[in-house]
Amino acid sequence: MKNVIGVTRRVALLPAMGVGLIYPLAQAAERKVKALETPALKVARPTLAAYQAVTRADKRLVAVGERGLVVYSDDAGQSWKQASVPVSCTLTAVRFADAKRGWAVGNMGVVLTTDDAGESWRRCLDGQTAAQLSLVAARAQLEASKPGSDAMAQGNLLVEDAQRLVAEGADKPLLDLAFIDDGSLWVVGAFGMAFSSADGGRSWKSQIHRLPNPEGLSYYGLAQRNRECLLYGEQGLLVRAPQAVEPYTADTLPSNGSLFGSLALREGPLMLLGLRGKAWRSAEPGAPWAAVQTPVDASLVAGTQLTDGRVLLAGVAGQLLQSHDGGQHFRPLALSDRFPFTGLTEAEDGSLLLVGMRGIMRLTANELKTAAAPSSPAPARKSPV
Template sequence: MKYLLFAGFSSLACFTAHSLAADPLYAISAIKADKTLLTDIEFNGDQLVAVGKHGTVITSPDAKNWEQANVPTQVLLTAVNFVDTQNGWACGHDATIINTDNGGNDWQLQYSNATLDKPCLDILFKDAQHGFAVGAYGMFYETHDGGKQWQKRFLDTLLFEDDRDYLNDLKESDPQAYEAETASILPHFNRIVATNEKLVLVGEMGLLAHSLDNGQTWQRDDEIYPGSFFAYGINEQNEELVAGLRGNIFSRHGDVMWQPIENIKTATVNSIIHDDKGNWLLLANSGVIFHYKDSQLQVEQLPDGKAILDAVIFEQQLVMASENGIKVKRITP
């Protein structure tokens, strides 16, 4: 997911809620929880919900007054996603997945596995039952029951052809080595996004992939850049942006080929959002906000120079999750 942090299918395991997790340690209550490292933020229709360091989850109805939620983990949380005003999920290090059914005020532990030593980097639910959690070294979990059970999947169609052939041979000759290789041969999956027509997955080593059947099968797109992607967005005009390491940004419209956007600022892009007027905002390291519209890229840099991990547009304000907490910036018409 965030740079600051770090059509085949085979089912390897199915984990139930709390599987492989010891008794959870609850997030420590902090007086200034809105000033700590925050990695993701979302507006669920009722209130803003942000997640971050040491299991911190904070909520606010107005972007001014923030309350810390009751959270059964102390790991770094990396992503949050809501399907409605009440039901949401968050994920983080130690493959931790938590959920809420009261809008983000209280959370329950669904899954955690410290022995796996892999962070979950993004989480996406299509509805209250069907969701995905993705992360380091090809981590890909799927649930069809709201997270009561998470099924681990290995997306071998996203391998390069030589790697796929190597694994097929290894599976026959040395099953134990095969299992070990599948744990690390895929690149990091940094972001999973749902559009009206497809699911999109972006990640390390130029990974850009899509699924047209709700995640059942995946196809790797032609490589347009060998470095890591951390962010993807699409607007109502079917314009797509993908961005990542060192300010590399690409755009396309419809079925045309991806085109690089000229950019002299090398700040890594962490997230992409857009408003209803066709303005793209790309949130980046070093306090950089890229503004993109009508093929023109402009650069804004906040004075403190702190990484911006994500943001939402809320009541004519840009509410940002950053490495030193919540930042609010008025949006000029």
């Protein structure tokens, strides 16, 4: 299995590294553990920090990023306040179920929750607890397997992997989360990690054994369309269930490039975004995936659909693409400033908020319109916020 091979290689390197480096490695592990116990530091200029994701909580905007940083805005992104966060590890994704209740995931297997629209957060899962949950689930599957069966062989592999997770500690990142139609909350991440909660994060179950991912490839995201649920990620990994309660099966794309983002459109189509500007579109649940041509060759990582129906995609090279036909064709927008984008969302007033490695960029509705004009120069504007 891929993740087992990776561990073997790391162990094999230790003698060549020399005993003198073992102590720094131990120090690094200790710093990681402390990141779970150390609150996020206050920053002087939060709009210039590095962010991984941004979303809406009703009228409020909430962004998450490096070292546990969470900020929120109640004026469509014109000003931001920093939230109280109990960890200082990087946060990678954030979602809200309603105007008050939200969850965020990040490095060290951390899951945070809020019930005050993102002003304060508390920890409800971390990598150490998640690894123990994986071991419990793997042992249960092994005990239920018939001696000598394929299920027993698979159970043994799951137990070995879970034991490795426990031994390595809280060092695996969670990369996305979603609310599934059966009412549960799912979180996924590196090395095939997947966990669910039926009670808003108070208790968790490992779902690793349910998913057809024998190589332990990383999940970069979750997509939900009607009652269909998909998990996607490394090397074109794609598994789906027609309904959340049904077994997950492997799905395939015509390409094995990694998938980094997704977008479910209100009209029904679902888009997957990936490596080297690749995008795929499925018109309805169970429909085949069709390649979408885009005018860029750098990875696409996030998308949003505006109130007026336009579809926007963002890329790691600072591209912003727009579609007027439900994600079937795209053209680039002219931006006066750009940086590696990681997330985007529309504010209540129609402005667009983009986040990434250099902070937060805000485009008003008029600036967005100007950037989309076929023959107009890039609009002059102040950026970041």
